[in-house]
Amino acid sequence: MNFKKLLLVTLLGISISHTTLAQRVQMDKIVATVNEGVILQSEVNQIIARVKEQAKQQSTELPSDKTLRVQAIDRLVDQSLMLQLAERMGMEISDSQLDQTISNIAKDQNVTIADLRRSVEASGESFQAYREELRKEITIGQVRRANVDRRIYISTQEVANLQKILEQQTGNPEEYDVGHILVKIPNKASPEEIQDARERADNVMEFLNDGKEFKRIAIASSSGPKALEGGQLGWMSINEMPSLFAEAIKGQKKDAIVGPVRSGAGFHILKVQDIRGREVVETTEVRSRHILIKPSIILSEEKARDMLSDFATKLRAGEADFAELAKEHSEDPGSALKGGEYDWTDPTTYVPAFKNTLLSLNKNEISEPFRSTFGWHIVQLLDTRTADKTDQAKLSRAHGLLFNRKFKEESFKWQREIREQAHIDVFPTE
Structure with missing residues (x-):
């Protein structure tokens, strides 16, 4: 190919590239700004599509697309403000924490993670998009809890x-x-x-x-x-x-x-x-003990999980003592000095990941490492009982x-x- 033909092909390629880019920009334009952030048309379209799919399943008649657009943008504005605040607070949801949440969702629905994935993809949404949307929801929930809890006083x-x-x-x-x-x-x-x-x-x-x-x-x-x-x-x-x-x-x-x-x-x-x-009427109580390891700049998520996995293996083999490991390694100040033990407690008072894991165990069984909002845990169910706790309840x-x-x-x-x-x-x- 001579120089003139090569130049023509190159210029034509640049022109097509610029045209394609312009079309993409046109398709995914900015519909709103929130402080330094932006809301894209594609985000609005995604919410509207989700609402329409849900309405179709429930046989609910919807208003006009114009009305749905206003509602979708309003939601995205609130979401953007929350996520910006989370960034300023340094709040991040790790992949491990997200995986644990998805595992809990699947367990609550009595399905496998693979079943959950197929269900999400059958609705027309990618599983990766579902994960990221869930990450946003968890982040927003934690931001709201952190900022609203301190405004509440109950005498x-x-x-x-x-x-x-x-x-x-x-x-x-x-x-x-x-x-x-x-x-x-x-x-x-x-x-x-x-x-x-x-x-x-x-x-x-x-x-x-x-x-x-x-x-x-x-x-x-x-x-x-x-x-x-x-x-x-x-x-x-x-x-x-x-x-x-x-x-x-x-x-x-x-x-x-x-x-x-x-x-x-x-x-x-x-x-x-x-x-x-x-x-x-009655309350089911559990007695348990756990070891908490908090990931940090020095200790990664993976290392924290691997450390607890090693503890669990040794405990099941009788090569280590739970109480001693908890006293030496657990970062829960409320239980570490007691060998990681919690007294009789209504499990619903625990965070969902801890509660769900605990209730899935048999007596004296030790869990696999799992992630909660506090960090990585292993927990052992020591006993359960049904108690009359009417006054306390x-x-x-x-x-x-x-x-x-x-x-x-x-x-x-x-x-x-x-x-x-x-x-x-x-x-x-x-």
């Missing part, structure tokens, strides 16, 4: 007062399956904006009272955190709900639509989708209900605060 008097209320209840305490729609009021809203929000909320009530599907209306109209899930808040007792919701829902019958109820965030519309009773339940209520309230306030402090630009569609 012993609050627990005692709620416990008395619970004791006065007759029969099984009731739980409600709640649907939620929020018609948001802008920060520092004018009287006209408040009136406009009120009218929109009244219109939503009319639609619902006329028999329109709640999930579809929630996806189209709600600014609440569960809008894209059709406003489904799940099962909650009166004491677990935000106070505003509890006052509105208490005593309502199944299928009741309540609202609009005004708060600082806007006008809330609630639906009582179902009601059920709940009763605490009531206190724990009262504290848990108060915590859940305050966590929901503070989480919403905190997320609103970080959003108000952020620089967010959403670009209009062409």
Whole structure:
């Protein structure tokens, strides 16, 4: 090939390359900026596709793509803010921790990891994308927990007062399956904006009272955190709900639509989708011991896991003493000096990875190394028992209900605060 032909082919290749690049840029354009971060059209499309697939499976009618786009961008803005905060906090979810979480998900669904992978890929999503989405969810959950927990204070008097209320209840305490729609009021809203929000909320009530599907209306109209899930808040007792919701829902019958109820965030519309009773009678307790190794700059994830794997092998062979290994190596200050031992405990108080592993063991069995939010563990189940813990359970339940209520309230306030402090630009569609 002569020089002129070579030059022509080269220039043509550059031209095609630039054209292809331009097409890719056009296909995956920036739709919003969040501080220094960006939200891409492909991310919005992925959420919309997922919502449509879920709606198809549930036979739920959806609003327009324009409405779904607004909801998807809103979710991605919140996600971006959380992940930026996680980066500033130095919070990372390792591959090992992610693998452990996926293993727990598969176990909860009573399937193998291979089955889970096939299920994800059958829905049209790559397993790698599923993993990364899960990594984001775990990160966001940890960021929210780290920032909201410290805003919550529960006094012993609050627990005692709620416990008395619970004791006065007759029969099984009731739980409600709640649907939620929020018609948001802008920060520092004018009287006209408040009136406009009120009218929109009244219109939503009319639609619902006329028999329109709640999930579809929630996806189209709600600014609440569960809008894209059709406003489904799940099962909650009166004491677990935000106070505003509890006052509105208490005593309502199944299928009741309540609202609009005004708060600082806007006008809330609630639906009582179902009601059920709940009763605490007995508690299964476990006695166990464990060894915790925390990965660090010096000790990698793999080395921490391998160290515990070696411990487990020696313990099963009778070549080492569990208590001695725990005293020498465990980084759990609460149990190390006791030979790694925990006294009788309700396993539901442990983090999910620890609880699930512990409950999968037979008496005296030692687990394989597993990852929790604290680090790498091996755990041995020493014994189990069924205990009458009614009084303690009531206190724990009262504290848990108060915590859940305050966590929901503070989480919403905190997320609103970080959003108000952020620089967010959403670009209009062409």
